[in-house]
Amino acid sequence: MFKKLFKKKDSSVDLISPLTGNVVPLEDVPDQVFSQKMMGDGIAVQPTANLVVSPIDGEVVDVFKTKHAISLRGDNGAEILMHMGLETVELNGEGFDIKVKNGDKIKQGDSLAEIDVDGISNKGYKTITPIILVNGDDYELTNVSTEKEVKAGSDILFHLEGK
Structure with missing residues (x-):
């Protein structure tokens, strides 16, 4: 009877791709903060479409004021940062149509944003x-995708396992 009360929450989860595009190892991202994993381990996607969906079930922790990044907390406790583009903070929200707000509950595949991939690229x-898995001390990133192309909302990028 008490086992159910004190049962440890399942901390493992598959993280699906939030974007359709080409998978890029984090080490190959042309920004040292990410490529040297200063913020945490993860993977990157070079988007070929504008839709951004939730990679996990959980909640929106923070939509950055400049709309270029969204942080999420999974139901399992994993904290994920999606940084849409590099140096895009300078755009002050231009090119980003955010569909969620802080505190929103989300499910895998729910629409989070649309980014103007072409418009942002055309601005240089x-x-x-x-x-990025921000709280990597609590979770291990395994089964990292070796696929070249992924589809938003369906293809798995990596598996998270609680430590």
Whole structure:
């Protein structure tokens, strides 16, 4: 009877791709903060479409004022940062149509944003999007995708396992 009360929450989850595009190892992202994993481990996607969906079930923790990044907390406790493009903070929200707000509950595949991939690229910004596990001390990233192309909302990028 008490086992159910004190049962440890399942902390493992598959993280699906939030974007349709080409998978890029984090080490190959042309920004040292990400490529040297200063913010955490993860993977990146070079988007070929504008839709951004939730990679996990959970909640929106923070939509950055400049709309270039969204942080999420999964139901399992994993904290994920999606940084849409590089140096895109300078755009002050231009090119980003955010569909969620802080505190929103989300499910895998729910629409989070649309990014104007072509418009942002035409302004000289890189649209590559790092997807970072921020609390890597609590979770291990495994089964990282070796696929070249992924589809938003369906293809798995990596598996998270609680430590």
